[in-house]
Each structure stands twice: as C-alpha cells, then as structure tokens.
Amino acid sequence: MSLPREEILKELELWPLWRPRVAQAMPVAEAQPEAARPMEASADIGIPVEQKVMAAPSPVSETIETPVPPIALRKSEITEMDWEALEAAIQACEACSLAKTRTQTVTGVGDRNAEWLFVGEAPGAEEDRKGEPFVGQAGKLLDNMLAAIALKRGENVYIANVLKCRPPENRDPHGEEVVQCDPFLKRQVELIQPRLIVAMGRFAAQSLLNTDKAIGALRGKLHDYNGVPVIVTYHPAYLLRNLPDKAKAWEDLCYARRTMRDLQTRQAAIS
DSSP states (O other), X not given: XXXXXXXXXXXXXXXXXXXXXXXXXXXXXXXXXXXXXXXXXXXXXXXXXXXXXXXXXXOOSSOOOOOOOXXXXXXXXXXXXXXXXXXXXXXXXXXXXXXXXXXSOOOOEEOTTOSEEEEESOOOHHHHHHTOXXXXXXXXXXXXXXXHTTOBTTBSEEXXXXXXXXXXXXXXXXHHHHHXXXXXXXXXXXXXXXXXXXXXXXXXXXXXXXXXXXXXXXXXXXXXETTEEEEEEOOHHHHHHOGGGHHHHHHHHHHHHHHHHXXXXXXXXXX
C-alpha cells in the first residue's frame, strides 16, 4: 500500500512546503525594497526630502541704505559751510590730481559782501606762489579794467576762479577738476550773494553757464548762474596777447555797469 504523499514528503524532509524563517534583525532601510520605503519627512511639515527644493534665503527685513556717492556727499557738506570752514576745506582739498602739483590753493580775494563778483579760469604760476587770484600783468590789467568803471579791488568787488589750484603748465582745466571744484565756487556765490557776476574768459563762461558756445556768442547778453545775472567778457591774460579785443572788453564793462545800475534801481524800488 502506497504511502500518502504527505508522508513521502516528510520522509524526504520536504514537508511542510513552506516554513517560517527566523526573523533577523536588520535596518529598516535594508529590509524593505527601495520602491517600498516610506519617504522621510523633512523639517518642513509634510514635505518629503525627495520633493524638498532648496529655497533662497528670505530677504533681510531691515532696510539697507544706498551709499551716498562721494561727490554728492561733498556737495552736501560744502553747502553748509561758513567762510572759515570753506577756506579750510579748500586748503585741505585733495579731491583731484591738482593737489599733488600745486604750491598752495587760491580761494579768492575781496569784499565778502560785494555786489560785483569777477570769476576767472584758474590760478597761474604767480597766483600759485602768492595764493591770490589775478596778480602779475594780468592782475594789473584787471585793476585797470575795474578802475575804468569806478571799481577797485577789495571794495564792493570779490575776485575768484573756477579752479582753486593751478593746472600744470597753465593748461586748460580738465572736466573732473571742474566737477570737484564747482561746489566751492557755488558756495562762494551763496555766501557773497552778489548782484552781478562777470565771467572772464571762455573757460570761466562755459563752466558757469554749462555751455560749449564760443565767447563771441556769449558776449553782450545777460545770462544766469543759480539766479545771479552773468555777463561774459575776455580774460585779462587774453587781452594782453590780443590788444585789438580790448575795445570789445570795454563794451562788455560798459554793459556790466549799466546792468548793475538797473539792478540797483530795481532793488531800491522794492525796498
């Protein structure tokens, strides 16, 4: 009699067909297939690691101040200066390369409450040595021009230059030099409060009026510099080299004298 199939398998140690294995301690990650692993939760609530995107850092809440450009800061500071502070600032100025070649700065000279303000280009060699504008032959001619319209240096007259330092070899001023020096002249005008400015020479006229027009196109007209009337004439140094143009300069001075009288009359009527 044949043995039942179950008995045969037992004899062959093949029964039962499946027996539970002894559980082995192993890490969860190794005990489960990759696809079946539960995704780890990140510190962000409900966002799995695989789906977490690195976010950009949040903007700083406090306001970041925009740095003030140096030239803007200089202008702001110069605007608040009195005469003493202004002269000290000019003497100590190192804003452009002219500070390395000058002997000394040339602020200006004359009556600080003057009605007349005469503005030239820049100090020459003699001015650089003495620290005063318009000395030497050009200065003597300017004194004669003033005397011709009943004016005198230092009496109701202030004399200054666009630049406060001498350019090497008396070359034309560079743009950056004018930009750095312009706040000084502007503050001088604000402190003096002249009735009339006489711009002497092409460079002074172009700098004050912010134009590139030739001096011939600017003469004989009334211009404006920050609310102050401006009349243009030739520079005394130019007139020393071009004597025929002295007649034109005389016309400019007569025009300036008439303009001043008109301004004085208007002021008297207001008062």
